[in-house]
């Protein structure tokens with residue numbers, strides 16, 4: 001069984017480029033288009049925690065290193 005993951009996205013470090021969203025194989029991420037960070041930019045969030053497999057794709061692709069991936073124990 002694949003690992004379960006959890007992702008933290010630094011709201012102020014995200015520029016809303018969407019790269020993480022389109023590179024997640026499990027469709028776990030989305031851009032929050034109803035709010036902005038202090039720079040006036042949309043930011044990504046974990047919309048579907050249950051399906052995250054901690055593959056690290058999002059963290060690797062993020063140009064601003066705004067994503068931290070955690071692997072859940074068990």
Ligand code: SF4
Nearest residue numbers: 024052053055056058
């Ligand atoms: S770690 Fe993988 S599965 Fe989890 S949100 Fe990032 S890209 Fe998606």
Ligand code: SF4
Nearest residue numbers: 014015017018020062
């Ligand atoms: S790849 Fe990084 S900067 Fe781009 S939307 Fe995702 S978290 Fe934000």
